[in-house]
Amino acid sequence: MSTLGPLEDERGVDRAAIRELLALTPAERVERLVSTVEVWSAILAHRDASDVR
Structure with a gap:
């Protein structure tokens, strides 16, 4: 039995998201x-700035 949703391909990639991206211009x-x-980059910078070891 497959656990993939109706919008996912065999790799689990969301087909709707791909269609949305393909509709965009380059x-x-x-x-x-x-x-x-x-x-x-902002998330990682914040993480690094608050990383206490």
Whole structure:
């Protein structure tokens, strides 16, 4: 029995998310990627600044 949802492929990738990304122009995809990287960089910087050992 499969535990995959109706929107997931055999790897567990959300097909709806992929369709959403493919609907974007290349420039919009780059903009989204840059935004995502900025958010993760801020998260990691905050983590590193508050890391007490």
